[in-house]
Amino acid sequence: MDRRTYIKSTAGIGAGLGLAGCIGGGGGGEGDGNASEGTTTEGGSGEGNASGNGSASGNESGSGGESKGQILIGSDIPYRPFEYRTNEDELVGFDVDIAEAVFGEQLGYDPEFKQTSFDTIIPSLNNGNFRVIMSAMTINDTRAEKVDFSDPYFTAYQTIVVLQNSEVQSAEDLAGKSVGVQKGTTGQTAAEELKEELDGDLTIKSYDQIPAAFSALMNNQVSAVINDNTVSAEFVNQNEDAVRFVEGDGEAAAEGENAPPYLTLTVEEYGIAFRQDDDELREQVNEALATIRENGTYDEIYSEYFSG
Incomplete structure (x- = not known):
C-alpha cells in the first residue's frame, strides 16, 4: 500500500x-x-x-x-x-x-x-x-x-507500526513484547489500555518525542510504535521498505466510519x-x-x- x-x-x-x-x-x-x-x-x-x-x-x-x-x-x-x-x-x-x-x-x-x-x-x-x-x-x-x-x-486514530518482517499481525500479537509511545499522549493511553487487555503482558517504553520512538523501532529496541495515524503515515511513507502498519478492523470500522486500511485502536x-x-x-x-x-x-x- x-x-x-x-x-x-x-x-x-x-x-x-x-x-x-x-x-x-x-x-x-x-x-x-x-x-x-x-x-x-x-x-x-x-x-x-x-x-x-x-x-x-x-x-x-x-x-x-x-x-x-x-x-x-x-x-x-x-x-x-x-x-x-x-x-x-x-x-x-x-x-x-x-x-x-x-x-x-x-x-x-x-x-x-x-x-x-x-x-x-x-x-x-x-x-x-x-x-x-x-x-x-x-x-x-x-x-x-x-x-x-x-x-x-x-x-485521527491511534495505530500500530511495526517492522516489515515483524511477526505481529494484530494487537493481540504484541503480548510479551514492547511498544514505544510519546510521553503524555493518547498513544500512551491506548498502549496502557492494550496492556490491560493483554493482562499486563506488554512493556511500554515512553519517549519525550515521537521520532525517538520510531528510532527505537528501527533499532529493534521496541517491537511496535503506537501513535496517531497521520504522523505514523509520514514515517511509513518515508520508510516503506522497512516498516508497515498493522492492518485489520478496529474502532473506526466499529463506529461505522470509512475506516482506513489499517488497524485503528481509537477514533479521536x-x-x-x-x-x-x-x-x-x-x-x-x-x-x-x-x-x-x-x-x-x-x-x-x-x-x-x-x-x-
Missing part, C-alpha cells in the same frame, strides 16, 4: 466529518504534567505580556485590518505533518497553516509558535507562558478538566486548547474555524498535507 493510499484514506474521513476532530499524539497526548515547560520561544517573543495572557502588546482592536499584535501558541515540535521544521529551519505544517488562517487572516493576530514539551504543555498554558495550545491535541475529558477546547478541527478529535477564563477568544476562534471551512481555506490546507 503506497503513500497516496494511506494519506487519502485519512483525508477522506476528515473531510467527511467536517469539524469532527481528532484525538491524538504529540499532539494527541495528555499534556497534563506538573512542571512548567516551554520557555523557548519559536520566532521571537518571550513569556507574554504583563497580564500573563501569552500575547505581546499591540493594537487590540484589530479594526480596519490593523494587527492585534502577537499571539503565542504552545506546540510540541517536531510532530510532522502538523508542526515541523524544514532543512531551512522554516516552521511549517498543517497546524501552522491553520493557525495562520484562523489567528492571522481571520482574527488579525500575528501567530508565533513556542516550542514546548507535550507532557507539560497544559501547565505551561495555565501558567501564562502562551495564549493557546495548538499541537495536534486530542480532546478528552481529562484535559477538559484543565482547559477549554475549540470545536474539533481534525479526526483534535482541538485548540484555551485557559478556562479565555471564553471570548475561544468563541472568536470557533467562528473563524467555521469561516475557513465555509470559504474553502480549510480544504485547501487539508489537501496540501493529506492528499498525497
Whole structure:
C-alpha cells in the first residue's frame, strides 16, 4: 500500500466529518504534567505580556485590518505533518497553516509558535507562558478538566507500526513484547489500555518525542510504535521498505466510519486548547474555524498535507 493510499484514506474521513476532530499524539497526548515547560520561544517573543495572557502588546482592536499584535501558541515540535521544521529551519505544517488562517487572516493576530514539551504543555498554558495550545491535541475529558477546547478541527486514530518482517499481525500479537509511545499522549493511553487487555503482558517504553520512538523501532529496541495515524503515515511513507502498519478492523470500522486500511485502536478529535477564563477568544476562534471551512481555506490546507 503506497503513500497516496494511506494519506487519502485519512483525508477522506476528515473531510467527511467536517469539524469532527481528532484525538491524538504529540499532539494527541495528555499534556497534563506538573512542571512548567516551554520557555523557548519559536520566532521571537518571550513569556507574554504583563497580564500573563501569552500575547505581546499591540493594537487590540484589530479594526480596519490593523494587527492585534502577537499571539503565542504552545506546540510540541517536531510532530510532522502538523508542526515541523524544514532543512531551512522554516516552521511549517498543517497546524501552522491553520493557525495562520484562523489567528492571522481571520482574527488579525500575528501567530508565533513556542516550542514546548507535550507532557507539560497544559501547565505551561495555565501558567501564562502562551495564549493557546495548538499541537495536534486530542480532546478528552481529562484535559477538559484543565482547559477549554475549540470545536474539533481534525479526526485521527491511534495505530500500530511495526517492522516489515515483524511477526505481529494484530494487537493481540504484541503480548510479551514492547511498544514505544510519546510521553503524555493518547498513544500512551491506548498502549496502557492494550496492556490491560493483554493482562499486563506488554512493556511500554515512553519517549519525550515521537521520532525517538520510531528510532527505537528501527533499532529493534521496541517491537511496535503506537501513535496517531497521520504522523505514523509520514514515517511509513518515508520508510516503506522497512516498516508497515498493522492492518485489520478496529474502532473506526466499529463506529461505522470509512475506516482506513489499517488497524485503528481509537477514533479521536483534535482541538485548540484555551485557559478556562479565555471564553471570548475561544468563541472568536470557533467562528473563524467555521469561516475557513465555509470559504474553502480549510480544504485547501487539508489537501496540501493529506492528499498525497
